[in-house]
Amino acid sequence: MLIVVTLFAVRYPRYDVETAGAGSDDDDAHNVGVTAVLAGESPYDRQTYLGNALHQLPGSYVIAAPFVLIGTSALQNLVCLPLFFVSIRSRSRDPRTAPVLAWLVVLLSPAVLHHVVTGSSYSWNAIWVLLGISWIWQRPRSLAAALFCGVAMCSRPNFLLLLAPLYAAMARTHPRHFAVRAVGLASVTAATLALPFYFASTSFGPLEGFGVLNQFDDVIPGAGLILLAVTTIAAVALSRTPVDFEGLMLQCAAIQAIPVVAVMLIAAAVDGIDRTFELSAYAAFASWFVVRGVVPTIDRAISSPASPRQSGSPSTAG
């Protein structure tokens, strides 16, 4: 945590500059969006300093508001990352599991550190949704949990697809009326937040965000719609498999990963490997769900130590 805070304090001011290529305007998009909402205007009539439209759904501005009032939306990384590992700690038997995973993230995933220093929203956005699902799972009767989950899911269109597996998994593991009430409230919250902006805005930014999927429409006609349909069908199909909470996390990861992997593969065929690598950044939405989903297996492995004789090399540990 100290490393993350230090990185943010030292590097974020350097990268938070209004120059293309020097950092990211993702944090600015949230700052601009919150400022617009607080001024009673539509965030989708505004642009970032790079001239980009605001692509987030309104829920992201609701969550970002306290942080923008303090200073900047980029501060969310300093809250979300610790909260994520605290949530892992509360679900693991071995106290070393959460710190080991935190160190693995810091050591092996430069993308996360990049998100921290540039103020990018990919990590915090996914973690808020994950924590919302976790809260609603643990407290299905809580109105606050349902409202928070709805607001968090209403931050990007790709997260709304997670409502299907969430409902299916809750309906199997909780009394069905709890699942109906909790996921219903979350859905109504998301709709109540998004629809007024959709009807009031001349151009609704989140729909332009669909450009990631339909960027290859000129090569494969309708590719964007096909990818959206495939992902939706996958979300519904995955929902038919009974899962526990960790299984639900892996289902969420798969639903977030399917369009990204598909776009990466098409990019490799059409534009070459460099474009594929660029698009891999979107995999961050799935990553946090994967890390949360593998916690029980990693926790079991850590809490049942291997003898050196059994584990002659790292690749055979287990």
Added chain:
Amino acid sequence: MNRRLLIAQALLWAALSVPSWAIVAKLGGATGVLAYGLASAVGLGLVLWLVRLGPAAR
């Protein structure tokens, strides 16, 4: 080796490394991504192996 653990490690490796390909590719191109991918896989296995060699916390 425990197959479930192997799958979990593979998923964890993908979750940690794939989003970073964009940054690594800017610095080192496709060769850099390949080297980073291998290094992160070995690093992940090594860290978990070393932790498991340590005394159990429980």
